[in-house]
Amino acid sequence: MLIFKSLSEIELMAEGGHRLANVLRRLADETRAGVTTKHLDRLAYELIHQSGAKPAFLHYRPAGARRAYPYTLCASINDVVVHGQPSDYVIQDGDLVKLDLGLIYKKFYADAAVTVMVGNVGPEAKKLVAATAEALAAGIKEVKPGKTLGDIGFAVGKVAEKNNFSVADGLTGHGIGRNLHEDPTVFNFGERGDGEELRPGMVLAIEPMLAAGAGAIKQIKDESYATRDGSLSAHFEHTVAVTEDGARILTL
Ligand code: MG
Numbered sequence: 001m002l003i004f005k006s007l008s009e010i011e012l013m014a015e016g017g018h019r020l021a022n023v024l025r026r027l028a029d030e031t032r033a034g035v036t037t038k039h040l041d042r043l044a045y046e047l048i049h050q051s052g053a054k055p056a057f058l059h060y061r062p063a064g065a066r067r068a069y070p071y072t073l074c075a076s077i078n079d080v081v082v083h084g085q086p087s088d089y090v091i092q093d094g095d096l097v098k099l100d101l102g103l104i105y106k107k108f109y110a111d112a113a114v115t116v117m118v119g120n121v122g123p124e125a126k127k128l129v130a131a132t133a134e135a136l137a138a139g140i141k142e143v144k145p146g147k148t149l150g151d152i153g154f155a156v157g158k159v160a161e162k163n164n165f166s167v168a169d170g171l172t173g174h175g176i177g178r179n180l181h182e183d184p185t186v187f188n189f190g191e192r193g194d195g196e197e198l199r200p201g202m203v204l205a206i207e208p209m210l211a212a213g214a215g216a217i218k219q220i221k222d223e224s225y226a227t228r229d230g231s232l233s234a235h236f237e238h239t240v241a242v243t244e245d246g247a248r249i250l251t252l
Helices: 007-030 037-050 123-141 149-162
Strands: 073-077 080-082 096-105 108-117 173-175 182-186 203-206 209-211 217-219 225-227 233-235 238-243 246-249
Touching (some): 007 096, 007 108, 007 246, 037 073, 080 096, 080 209, 080 233, 096 233, 108 123, 108 233, 123 149, 123 203, 123 209, 123 233, 123 238, 123 246, 149 182, 149 203
Antiparallel strands (some): 080 225, 173 203, 203 238, 209 233, 217 225, 238 246
């Protein structure tokens, strides 16, 4: 079921989204060689609380998961695409670190992700990160009344294809509001004009996840998802409202 948000609800979501963007920027600055992902998680927890919001992922139990998520942040390294659990892992020069973070502000969720290139990353990694950022921008550009979810997916998939990268299988964006995950599912591939029509009041977490190799993924022991062939992956995400005038990015 689609849940449409009023203009005042979208304003609240933008306030939460702005807080999230600030926290994520601080975390990205702190993401460097020698730092553990647990350190980033603690910082995320503190910064979210300081902003007057609450962590969204902590204690969240996604459908089908064996247990509630025990951390504030998802920190996924290199071939790990999403849901990487913070640990004592020490970030290395050359790592691709995907920071995925959500918060709850005045009962509304915001969700965003960035990929940080640590130190000297290789040319393929740079190209992958640039393509994934471009895919997100291309998807957001499709957001306007009368376009469809298929238009978003088509735009994202096209950028992946043009760069000879793959869209990670089975991982999608989602509607968002008073719940972290709402309808609709936002696929990172699609056909022009297919799927649900975009209408003002819809709020979507658009999140391209690209792999340098094949798109097949596997679930590993901390329940995170990694590429099956071990190739690098990148991830960017914004929470975006559909307005009469087009996209309004709420996580800025
Ligand atoms: Mg998300």
